[in-house]
Amino acid sequence: MTNAERLRHLPAVDQILRQHDVALISDAYSRPQLIAWIRMAVDECRREILRGAKLDKKSAMQCVIRGTLHQCQLEDGRRQTSxxxxxxxxxxxxxGRAPLAARAIQRMVQSAGYANVEMDLRSGKRNHRGERIFDLLAQLTGAEDAVVVNNCAAATILVLQVMAAGKEVIVSRGQLVEIGGGFRLPEVFAASGAVLREVGTTNRTYLRDYEHAIGENTGAIIRVHRSNFFQGGFVTEPDIAELISLGKQRGVPVIDDLGSGCIKDLSKFGLKEPAVTDSVAAGADLALFSGDKLFGGPQAGIVVGKAKLVKLLRRHPMMRALRTDKMTLAAIEATAEIHLSGNPMQELPLLxxxxxxxxxxxxxxxxxxxxxxxxxxxxxxxxxxxxxxxxxxxxxxxxxxxxxxxxxxxxxxxxxxxxxxxxxxxxxxxxxxxxxxxxxxxxxxxxxxxxxxxxxxxxxx
The missing domain is CATH 3.90.1150.180 (Aspartate Aminotransferase, domain 1)
Incomplete structure (x- = not known):
C-alpha cells in the first residue's frame, strides 16, 4: 500500500468529534478549540505516515484521538488552578507568592460585582479611588500618605519618573540587581528617564561615595533591596538612616526600595529583613514595597512616604495605566486591616x-x-x-x-x-x-x- 493510499485512512474532523473519549471532554472545551486540536493531531498523524508509519483506518483513528487528548492535557497543564x-x-x-487571608478572599468576592470603588456610600458622592486603603497603609507604616500601583517594578518606575526624570539617581553598585523575568535595575532606571549614577564597588560602598557623587543634577538617592541574593564576607554599605541624614544635609530626597514589604520584626523567626516602619520612622521621603511578599497580600506596588511627594505620584499621567483594579484594592484593604488589628499571626497564612x-x-x-x-x-x-x-x-x-x-x-x-x-x-x-x-x-x-x-x-x- 502506498503512502497516498494510507493518507486516505486519516479520519475526518466530524468522525473524531463523535468518538467517546473526545465527546467526554466536549463540555469542558469549546468546539473551535477541539477542532483546532483535532486538526493538529491529524497533521501529526499525516507526518507519521509520510515518515513510513503503516497505519490502517483503525490505527489512524486511534492516533488522532491520542493526539487530540494529548493537546487537551497540555492545555490543562497551563490552566490556572489551585x-x-x-x-x-x-x-x-x-x-503566586503569598496566599491570601480568608478575610482578603472574602472581601474580593464581595467586590467581584458592583462595588463602591469610587463612591462614598454615606454621602453618595464620588471619592478618590482607594482613599480608605491609602489611609490604612499610612496608619500601618507611620507614613503621611500612600499610593498603590500594580507591582513594585511599576512603583519604582513611577517614583523615579516623578522624582528624577532627566536627573541622576545615586545607587550603590552592589545593589544593581536583576529581578524576576530577566529585568535589570539599570533597565528600569532607563525606562523611567532617570540617569543611573553608580557609586562604590560590588562589595563595599561607603557614605562618602554617595556624598562625593551629589551634584547639581542629582535627583535622588536610592537604596535597593537585593531581592534574591545576599552578600557576605568583606562587605559594607551605609544603612538607610545614614543615607537619610546625608540627604537632609544636602537637600536630596532619599528613596528606599524595600521590595519585600516587611511590616513587623521577624527576628523571632531567625530572619533579618529591613522593615517598612523603620524606613518611614528614619525619615525616608518615599518607601516602596511589594504587596504579595511579606506584607501577605495580593500583587501590588505600595508606596508610602511624604504627603507632598505621594500627591505628585497620584497626579502623574502614568497612574492611570499603573492603577490597580477593585479586586486588588479589596484584598489590600483587608490585609492592612489584619495588620492593624494586632492579630496578623492568626490571620495571615504567610505568618x-x-x-x-x-x-x-x-x-x-x-x-x-x-x-x-x-x-x-x-x-x-x-x-x-x-x-x-x-x-x-x-x-x-x-x-x-x-x-x-x-x-x-x-x-x-x-x-x-x-x-x-x-x-x-x-x-x-x-x-x-x-x-x-x-x-x-x-x-x-x-x-x-x-x-x-x-x-x-x-x-x-
Missing part, C-alpha cells in the same frame, strides 16, 4: 507558616501518614529539612522544617503525577528524592494531600 504547595518555599513566585515549629510540621507529617494504608506509608519516611521564604525576600535564609520523603523509582514521573492530578500538588526534589515539605501545606489540605500521595504511590493508579 495547587497544594509542598515545596517548602513560602513565597513561591511560580505559585502562620513562618510561626510553625519543627514539631508542628512533624505532627502534620504524622497525620498524613496515619491516613495512608500501610503498603503506602511504609514507602515514606519523615525527614528533617529546611524551608525558605523565597519570592525575593530574606535572601539566603533557611528555616528548619520537616517533610515526607517518598521511596519511588522514577522521581520525574511521580512528580509529574502529583502535579497533574486533582488537586495538583507541587513537591520538590531533595537529595535525589521526592520530598513533600509540609511547612507550606495548610492543615485543611492534609486530607487531600494524603489522598494524592496514595494515588501517586499505588501501583496501577
Amino acid at each position: 495547587v497544594i504547595n509542598a515545596t517548602g518555599i513560602l513565597l513561591h513566585t511560580n505559585l 502562620q507558616m513562618l510561626s510553625k515549629t519543627v514539631a508542628d510540621v512533624r505532627t502534620d507529617c504524622k497525620r498524613v501518614l496515619e491516613r495512608l494504608p500501610a503498603a503506602v506509608a511504609n514507602r515514606i519516611e519523615i525527614c528533617e529539612c529546611t524551608s525558605s521564604v523565597g519570592g525575593g525576600s530574606v535572601p539566603g535564609s533557611q528555616i528548619a522544617s520537616c517533610g515526607l520523603v517518598l521511596n519511588v523509582e522514577n522521581n520525574d514521573a511521580v512528580a509529574k503525577s502529583f502535579r497533574t492530578g486533582s488537586p495538583a500538588v507541587v513537591p520538590r526534589i531533595h537529595n535525589d528524592a521526592i520530598m513533600l515539605d509540609l511547612r507550606t501545606v495548610d492543615a485543611t489540605q492534609l486530607d487531600a494531600l494524603a489522598v494524592r500521595v496514595e494515588e501517586c504511590l499505588t501501583p496501577g493508579q
